[in-house]
Amino acid sequence: MNNFKELERQQSEAFDNAGNKIKKKLNNDISVFSFFGSVIDLYFSRMFNVMADLTSNDPSAESNKDDDDNIDINALLK
Amino acid sequence: MINLLFPLITKDIGRTLTDEEIVSEYLATQNVAYFDKLYDRYSGKIYAKSISLLRDEDLAEDAVQEIFMKILLNLSKFSGKSKVSTWIYSITYNFCIDIIRRKKKDPSMLMDNFSGDNDMIDDVDDSFLLETNIRRLKTILGKIPSSDKAILLMKYQDDMSIRDIGSILNKSESAIKMKIKRAKHKFKTIYVETYPD
Numbered sequence: 001m002n003n004f005k006e007l008e009r010q011q012s013e014a015f016d017n018a019g020n021k022i023k024k025k026l027n028n029d030i031s032v033f034s035f036f037g038s039v040i041d042l043y044f045s046r047m048f049n050v051m052a053d054l055t056s057n058d059p060s061a062e063s064n065k066d067d068d069d070n071i072d073i074n075a076l077l078k
Numbered sequence: 079m080i081n082l083l084f085p086l087i088t089k090d091i092g093r094t095l096t097d098e099e100i101v102s103e104y105l106a107t108q109n110v111a112y113f114d115k116l117y118d119r120y121s122g123k124i125y126a127k128s129i130s131l132l133r134d135e136d137l138a139e140d141a142v143q144e145i146f147m148k149i150l151l152n153l154s155k156f157s158g159k160s161k162v163s164t165w166i167y168s169i170t171y172n173f174c175i176d177i178i179r180r181k182k183k184d185p186s187m188l189m190d191n192f193s194g195d196n197d198m199i200d201d202v203d204d205s206f207l208l209e210t211n212i213r214r215l216k217t218i219l220g221k222i223p224s225s226d227k228a229i230l231l232m233k234y235q236d237d238m239s240i241r242d243i244g245s246i247l248n249k250s251e252s253a254i255k256m257k258i259k260r261a262k263h264k265f266k267t268i269y270v271e272t273y274p275d
Contacts, residue, residue, distance in 0.1 A: 002208045003215050004234040010212065011129055012122025015142075019121050022143045026117065029147065030110050 097162035105154060117146060120163070124170050127231060131174040131224055145173050160242065167236050168246040171228055178224050202262040207234060214273060221268050226261035233258055 095103065097119070104112035124145055128138035148169050156165055207230065210218065219227055232238045232246070244254045 002234065003210055003212050004208065004231065007130075007212055007215055007219075008123060008126040008235050011126035015122045015125040018139050019125070019142070022121070022139065022146075023114065023117055025143060026146055026150075027110060027114070030113065030150065034108070034110075 098158065101153060101156060101162055113150065116149070116162075120166050121146070124166070127167070127170050127235075128174055130219055130231060131171075131228060132177060133220065137177065141170075141173060141177065145170050148173065160245075163236070164238060164242050164246075167232070167238070168242075171232065171246055175224070175228065202266045204234075207262060207265055210269065214269070217272060218265060218268050221272065222261070222264055225257075226264045229254075229257050229261045230265065 095115070097116070100112050100115050103109070104116070121142055125138055125142050128141040128145075129135065132138050132141060145166075149166060152169070156162070160168075219230075222230070229243065232243045238246075240251050240254050240258075243249075243258075244251050247254065247257075249257070
């Protein structure tokens with residue numbers, strides 16, 4: 001018989017109520033982390049592209065961008 | 079709301095997975111349900127160790143939350159060299175030892191004085207500790223210095239090998255063997271003082 005393990009079992013049982021509260025808090029924290037993670041994933045890659053476009057000296061990229069903008073505006077006007 | 083944002087959270091994990099499978103599934107899918115599973119398996123045990131070492135319910139509850147945050151943030155660094163349980167317990171013991179050191183609640187955590195103990199004979203049988211009744215065990219663990227208590231919990235509660243204990247406490251195997259002997263001796267001394275009958 002190992003009473004060290006039995007003591008652990010008894011102490012674990014006493015934790016049930018507090019354990020559920022802590023689990024909820026942890027899940028909230030994880031949700032917040034995931035949310036900010038998703039935001040960073042979504043917007044940082046786009047921001048990086050924008051910055052790359054702005055710093056590049058490729059005029060064709062600029063004109064393509066303008067064309068894209070015109071198409072969108074025309075489509076909206078129709 | 080959470081379910082709308084993260085539909086995988088509600089996915090049911092049917093069969094019983096090993097700890098290692100849970101960790102690898104969580105890392106692959108980021109599905110919180112796997113993390114919940116790990117929490118259900120280990121939160122009680124982490125609390126039991128925290129309350130034994132910190133001797134304060136509120137501190138122990140806070141410890142559980144912070145230890146799980148550490149587990150979550152470091153899960154991707156888990157190398158798989160040790161068992162998941164050993165890795166989780168190592169975070170738990172190191173966290174509690176850190177708290178005790180910071181609060182300087184127990185000076186035994188601040189020193190490693192093996193001097194004079196090297197020739198100590200291991201005269202305390204394991205069965206003496208393992209068969210001490212729960213009430214008395216709780217009392218003795220409440221009186222024993224935290225460093226000795228941590229060692230005894232690792233050996234007799236978690237069945238950790240000398241090597242694992244050594245890697246958690248960053249000590250050599252011979253130092254750990256000596257610490258175990260000393261902790262057992264301390265346990266018996268306090269037991270005899272407390273229960274002279």
